[in-house]
Amino acid sequence: MLENKSLKGKTALITGSTSGIGLASAHVLAEQGINLVLHGLMNNEEGENLAQEFAQKYQIKTLFDNANLMDSDAISTFMTKALKTMGTIDILINNAGIQHTQAVDTFPESKWNAIIAINLTAAFHTIQHSLAGMKGNAWGRIINIASVHGLVASKNKAAYCAAKHGIVGLTKVVALECAEDGITANAICPGWVDTPLINDQISEISEKDNSSFEQAKYQLITAKQPLPEMMDPRQIGEFILFLCSDSARSITGSSLPMDGAWTAQ
Numbered sequence: 001m002l003e004n005k006s007l008k009g010k011t012a013l014i015t016g017s018t019s020g021i022g023l024a025s026a027h028v029l030a031e032q033g034i035n036l037v038l039h040g041l042m043n044n045e046e047g048e049n050l051a052q053e054f055a056q057k058y059q060i061k062t063l064f065d066n067a068n069l070m071d072s073d074a075i076s077t078f079m080t081k082a083l084k085t086m087g088t089i090d091i092l093i094n095n096a097g098i099q100h101t102q103a104v105d106t107f108p109e110s111k112w113n114a115i116i117a118i119n120l121t122a123a124f125h126t127i128q129h130s131l132a133g134m135k136g137n138a139w140g141r142i143i144n145i146a147s148v149h150g151l152v153a154s155k156n157k158a159a160y161c162a163a164k165h166g167i168v169g170l171t172k173v174v175a176l177e178c179a180e181d182g183i184t185a186n187a188i189c190p191g192w193v194d195t196p197l198i199n200d201q202i203s204e205i206s207e208k209d210n211s212s213f214e215q216a217k218y219q220l221i222t223a224k225q226p227l228p229e230m231m232d233p234r235q236i237g238e239f240i241l242f243l244c245s246d247s248a249r250s251i252t253g254s255s256l257p258m259d260g261a262w263t264a265q
């Protein structure tokens with residue numbers, strides 16, 4: 001990957017960057033000298049340590065916050081603090097997400113509400129807080145981590161599919177409204193990525209079939225995804241970096257599959 005000199009010194013806020021795709025993407029952006037607001041469900045001490053590790057390793061400015069994205073007041077406090085401390089949020093990556101799989105007729109309302117709040121409504125709030133600054137700088141990148149489930153459905157994923165289809169729609173509206181402001185908004189729609197988010201689904205197969213974790217993992221991947229391997233979360237980070245580059249300034253309002261041909265079928 002070429003060094004993106006123009007991105008050095010910009011600030012990215014990544015929700016859910018204490019784990020998986022968010023954490024790997026944070027490393028990719030930090031390698032380019034991009035300052036970071038790290039966020040996720042981690043206690044303050046662990047979070048501060050993580051932020052300090054990033055600051056020292058990459059010589060960047062960092063901030064950590066553990067706002068619960070189910071709570072709109074907490075999001076508001078978090079975003080106000082981030083903007084005040086960092087001065088600006090140039091790159092907003094709405095990545096935090098949870099999953100619960102169950103048939104729609106028995107799907108618990110509490111899980112529905114949590115998935116819609118964290119995977120969809122939180123992005124509405126963070127975007128609202130970020131736009132004034134981006135418009136003021138006439139530059140911004142909003143990248144929403146959706147899923148193939150923002151484009152197609154699978155059984156037992158009612159809330160997840162509703163939230164991910166929702167964030168694809170939100171992305172398009174933001175792109176239209178910001179098209180003349182130097183701000184792009186895109187959704188990345190990954191297939192299987194090797195992170196803790198999918199462990200429950202693998203364990204369920206492994207228990208049902210009395211197979212090993214690795215066998216169950218392979219079965220989960222190949223049930224729908226023609227490319228028979230999980231993505232490394234860093235691959236998403238590299239794609240995010242490209243979307244932040246000047247070369248990608250005309251890519252906006254897009255829902256971009258990164259899915260091993262899953263949605264080609």
Ligand code: NAD
Nearest residue numbers: 016018019020021040041068069096097147192193195197
């Ligand atoms: P992960 O479980 O490794 O990370 C999730 C992150 O979200 C963590 O940092 C966690 O602390 C944070 N989070 C969860 N609930 C939160 C809450 N209430 N408040 C604040 N933060 C909260 O998962 P991941 O696989 O890295 O997922 C990241 C995104 O990628 C999600 O939106 C997910 O839907 C999407 N995605 C993942 C895959 C996959 O196969 N792993 C595929 C497609 C899309």
